[in-house]
Amino acid sequence: MFDSLSNRLQDVFANLGREVRLTPETVEIALREIRMALLEADVNFKVVKAFVDKVRDRAVDAEVLKSLSPGQQVVRIVRDEMLALFGDTQGGLPPVSATPRVILMLGLQGSGKTTTTGKLAKWLVKQGKHPIVVSTDVRRPAAIEQLNLVAKQAGVRAHDPAGNLDPVSRASGAMQEARTLGYDTIIVDTAGRLHIDDELMVELEAIKAAVQPTDQLYVADAMTGQDAIKSAGEFNRRVGVTGVVLSKMDGDARGGAALSVVSVVGVPIAFTGSGERLEDLEAFHPDRVVSRVLGMGDVLSLIEKAESVVTQEDAAKLEKKILENDFTLEDFREQLQTIKRMGPLENILGMLPGMGQIKQQMQGKIDDKQMAHVEAIILSMTPRERRNHQLLNGSRRRRIARGSGRSVEEVNRLIKQFLDMKKMMKMMGGLAGGKGGGKLRKQFGMMKAAMQAQRTLR
Template sequence: MFDRLSDKLGKVFKKLKGHGKLTEANIQEALREVRLALLEADVHYKVAKTFIDRIRERALGQEVMTSLTPGQQVVKIVHDELAALLGGEAPRLELGGKTPVALMLVGLQGSGKTTTAAKLALYLKKQGRQPLLAPVDTQRPAAIEQLHRLGAEIGVDVYRSQPQQNPVALASEAMAAAVAKGHDVLLLDTAGRLHVDAPLMAELQAIKADVGPAEILLVADAMTGQDAVAVAQNFHEALDLTGVILTKVEGDARGGAALSMRTVVNKPIKFLGVGEKLDALEVFHPDRLASRILGMGDVLTLIEKAQDAFDADQAKELERKLRKETFTLEDFRDQLRQVRKMGSLDQLMGMIPGLNKIKGMKDMQPDEKELVRIEAIINSMTPAERANHVLIDGSRRRRIAKGSGVEVQDVNRLLKNFAMTQKMMKKMIQAGKKGGKRRFLPFGL
């Protein structure tokens, strides 16, 4: 979402770092370019002005003008101010107090509210909570069925509501059901409209008064840009929002909504929807997002994703196989599956510091389908072939290609690359023994 903004800011900072000594004129020119980049990214003009004024005040101060590395110092100031603009510290959900705690999700139709409710339920389940999903959008039977289907997919209970039922009474009944069944969180998926209207707000206000939610979270579509900020203002005036969940940030939106919303509405962004899968929900960390925007990567999020995706016992078993040089195609397939669980390849690449600065790297578009193709090829092999790829002769390669729907050349390329990987691992193991190293990372990290 922030690729274009990152590119423009990167060019500005590269020019700044080229000056051995910065002058007021250099800094003013750079700040004009930063302001233009923000406006082109659809950042609210008042937010952009305030942001630039704060940077100018610090950049023209002693901390930059007397610094031995003034260009780097300006980048640090921009990073700090960007993190502050986005909210400073990572916000948390209010889940304390009397249980069950009600969380109310609101937003316009099409913002991804129902899917986000399921994503949030899965997130809470992983945190050891026992959520209950309640579809309160009784005007759309399809939304009720969608939430039941998603609830079954993630193993979370969904309250059985009926179309045309009174939404306020339904929310109250769902709360009673949560109490009776021992759930500690109630997630209310409320109704949406194509546009903000008085009947919708009246309905949501009545639900709020009846249930008393600890959180009222606006689900906003990042693709709508400044319209999302205007929608947030309307919902906040009517309901006093406690936070925002920004969806579809993996798309090609210009990013202005994320940078503007925290300041304009004065409510924190608590989560980011980063994909279509139900586990594609990230806790919002302002400092980490600031680092990503400035091309500094996001190692902490990358590590967290790896910890979630890779099983510790499997990692130990893989290490044992690497040491004994018994790493097979089946192990290779399992590692690919683990990497895919971490998220899309382009997102993972964006978290690696400095990768976007390597010449030609930005033009490389990771092919997610290639991983699917590789897995299909390995799945078309027999267990014996996966255990010992040397058994795969010409006729077997043709059979595997036919079974996986690829060309024989694709099978040949996979086997060649795997053989090279085995040789590389063998050299790493030998170098580790000579250097006294005793630990190995899971393949693919």
């Protein structure tokens, strides 16, 4: 959802990078563009002003302007200040000593409270917790059913005493049940309104008094931009908010809401939701988001993602091959499979350092179809050819082209790309063999290979 902001900021940085020396004037031009980019991304105008002022203060410092890479320094300042916009947060839920933990879900109607309750329950189960959920949305009969259904999908228990339509007593009942049956977390889903009204606030106060929540999560629909944030501030004043969940980040939200939450509401973002499925919830990591927006890549997220599809053994095996320059077309094909399992190429590319702009250029150019062509070509080779590309003379290439239904040019191009990739890997293998170590290094080796494969497909 930060795509457009990200592209604009990267343009600004690219221009700065071309300046040999920075002057207050060149900085000012860049700042003006940064300001426009943020405003266009729907960031609160007061936030934008304060942000630009802070960056200017630090950037026109004599030390910065005189430094060897002033452009880089400015990028770093923008990065720091953007991180500051997200406040000091680790994402997810802070540790608590209280048991059971009680999470009160707040938000306007349709913001995604019930869905997020299910997602959060699932997330908690993954963290080894035993959550129970309860709906206090008694006005709409379907609301209780909806929560029962998501609870079932998440594989957690829903407290639902038949016929009890009193919000407070439903919430207290869930506390009771949690204590007796040993659940360690209770998520209380609440009714929303289209607008903030007193009746709802009174009801929420009563539930709050009855269950004494440890966490009060406000679910804000990111697609509604600044409006969502304004109501969050209001809820914070009336009932209190400890963290914000930004839902519907998968929509065409421009990111302004996310960048304004801390300044406007005064509490950090805890989670982001990016889809209707129960898996689509992520603990919010400001540093990763900022790196992504600024085109520095989200290597950690990428590694996590890679770890979920590649075993430690595979990664180690691959790293060994890279180090020994023993990477074959067969390995190349396996890498492609891995990339496929990691999800749509576009998403992965967005996480790679410096790939933001390339991603834009490539829109629609590399796709699953192209991957299939590459695979078809490799599959038309004999196992011996795949292990030893040097066997691939003209007549063999023609045979492969016929077998795979691709042109000889395509076969040639693939082999050339494979060789380029091998060359790159040899260089990187040298680097990877240096200092540092352990798991991360292995993963990096794997990732580098995957990145290379991506590039090769261009």
